[in-house]
Amino acid sequence: MAEQKSIHGLWRSRWLFILAATGSAVGLGNIWKFPYITGENGGGAFVLVYLACICLIGIPVMIAEVTLGRLGRQSPINTMHALTKDQNANRLWGGIGWMGAVAGFLILSFYSVIAGWSLAYIFRMAGGAFDGATAESVGATFGNMLSSPETLLAWHTIFMVITIGIVARGVNKGLERSISIMMPLLFLILVVLLGYSMSTDGFGAGFEFLFSFDFSKLTGESIIVALGHAFFTLSLGMGAIMAYGAYMPKKSSIGKTVLTVAFLDTLIALIAGLVIFPIVFSNGLEAGAGPGLLFQTLPLAFSHMPGGTLFGTLFFILVAFAALSSAISLGEPVVAWAVESKGMSRVAAATWIGIVIWILGIGTILSFNLWSEYKLFGKTLFDTLDFLTANIMLPLGGLLIAVFVGWAMNKADVKEEVKMGSPLMYTIWRFVLMFIAPVAVAIVLVNGLI
Numbered sequence: 001m002a003e004q005k006s007i008h009g010l011w012r013s014r015w016l017f018i019l020a021a022t023g024s025a026v027g028l029g030n031i032w033k034f035p036y037i038t039g040e041n042g043g044g045a046f047v048l049v050y051l052a053c054i055c056l057i058g059i060p061v062m063i064a065e066v067t068l069g070r071l072g073r074q075s076p077i078n079t080m081h082a083l084t085k086d087q088n089a090n091r092l093w094g095g096i097g098w099m100g101a102v103a104g105f106l107i108l109s110f111y112s113v114i115a116g117w118s119l120a121y122i123f124r125m126a127g128g129a130f131d132g133a134t135a136e137s138v139g140a141t142f143g144n145m146l147s148s149p150e151t152l153l154a155w156h157t158i159f160m161v162i163t164i165g166i167v168a169r170g171v172n173k174g175l176e177r178s179i180s181i182m183m184p185l186l187f188l189i190l191v192v193l194l195g196y197s198m199s200t201d202g203f204g205a206g207f208e209f210l211f212s213f214d215f216s217k218l219t220g221e222s223i224i225v226a227l228g229h230a231f232f233t234l235s236l237g238m239g240a241i242m243a244y245g246a247y248m249p250k251k252s253s254i255g256k257t258v259l260t261v262a263f264l265d266t267l268i269a270l271i272a273g274l275v276i277f278p279i280v281f282s283n284g285l286e287a288g289a290g291p292g293l294l295f296q297t298l299p300l301a302f303s304h305m306p307g308g309t310l311f312g313t314l315f316f317i318l319v320a321f322a323a324l325s326s327a328i329s330l331g332e333p334v335v336a337w338a339v340e341s342k343g344m345s346r347v348a349a350a351t352w353i354g355i356v357i358w359i360l361g362i363g364t365i366l367s368f369n370l371w372s373e374y375k376l377f378g379k380t381l382f383d384t385l386d387f388l389t390a391n392i393m394l395p396l397g398g399l400l401i402a403v404f405v406g407w408a409m410n411k412a413d414v415k416e417e418v419k420m421g422s423p424l425m426y427t428i429w430r431f432v433l434m435f436i437a438p439v440a441v442a443i444v445l446v447n448g449l450i
């Protein structure tokens with residue numbers, strides 16, 4: 001097909017795409033969700049299944065999603081619209097773009113609330129709120145925060161304003177610039193924290209927890225959680241990576257670039273585990289604390305360690321950076337669409353979309369306090385949104401992307417765009433995309449629904 005141009009600009013280099021896509025991928029999913037689901041699912045064997053899901057399904061689907069973006073060079077909605085036309089495919093495929101846009105709205109609305117917790121904890125940690133803490137006192141601090149809609153709203157508002165401020169400045173002045181500051185700092189803080197955790201008594205136990213494979217602890221449910229998480233952590237299935245692919249320079253090989261992003265995302269999740277579990281174990285605490293692992297177990301652990309205030313503060317700065325670099329990728333696809341199709345300026349588009357997402361976020365806030373009794377199929381609004389997006393919409397989006405690229409598109413167009421380098425790699429990728437990924441994802445989807 002004819003070469004398209006992006007009206008939003010391009011990443012200045014392949015490395016900036018890698019940093020931006022890694023920024024999108026590395027987020028609350030790596031630092032908050034991965035450690036606690038690993039804790040809940042027994043450790044090493046779960047990690048192994050998760051790695052298999054990343055390699056077998058995540059990477060092939062990510063290559064497909066970036067390819068779509070770079071071919072279309074527009075927001076996911078318009079890219080899908082243009083590609084279905086160009087490829088003479090059924091117009092219903094355009095639904096991939098629309099569903100992704102809805103998923104982006106919903107995810108960002110709750111993601112911002114949780115990211116707000118990490119902002120709040122930077123100040124609590126730095127202000128010494130956890131000095132001499134006990135299990136009861138950290139539980140009470142977390143509980144008090146959740147039960148106060150005003151506190152949650154204030155931090156959600158601050159986080160949304162920063163996110164929208166970056167997206168409003170555009171690809172080069174906003175996204176690229178903020179990423180080039182945040183990502184190196186994120187790596188640096190992570191390495192410092194790894195050094196710190198290596199100096200604790202619990203490092204051996206933490207290492208063993210992550211890397212000793214006890215398959216007796218693995219259940220069918222863990223496999224589904226691992227596959228669902230592979231989509232969430234790589235930001236797949238909703239167009240974030242497609243939008244970033246639209247700004248990727250033409251020369252770069254998509255296969256190699258995606259491998260680098262997936263490698264960095266996985267490495268960072270594993271390092272986050274190697275930071276968190278040793279600190280938890282060296283204080284004799286439990287790994288299976290669930291979602292509270294980061295906001296209750298960890299502050300308690302830090303409060304009993306030398307330098308805990310400093311390293312604890314650094315830790316929550318790390319979480320906030322990771323969340324912010326993902327949040328901008330959740331906002332970008334819809335803002336880009338409003339600029340292209342509604343003739344809005346970036347600032348106006350980002351502001352209006354930001355306001356709608358901010359309002360949606362209030363629902364998540366209230367589901368932790370005033371509305372905590374209102375449940376749909378036994379889930380609060382926040383749990384419903386998390387389930388609907390991570391377990392249904394992202395895998396469904398990923399499945400449709402795999403089928404569209406694998407079955408509906410012209411083979412030669414796809415082959416020319418991915419520039420896989422080695423013919424063998426290309427054949428393997430195509431096979432996995434056409435057969436293995438759709439079947440595996442369909443199984444997860446059906447299980448998620450039941």
Ligand code: PFF
Pocket residue numbers: 024025026027028029030107232233234235236238239240241326327329330
């Ligand atoms: N990958 C992000 C994380 O691991 O926290 C979450 C995410 C970002 C999911 C962007 C989906 C997305 F489009």
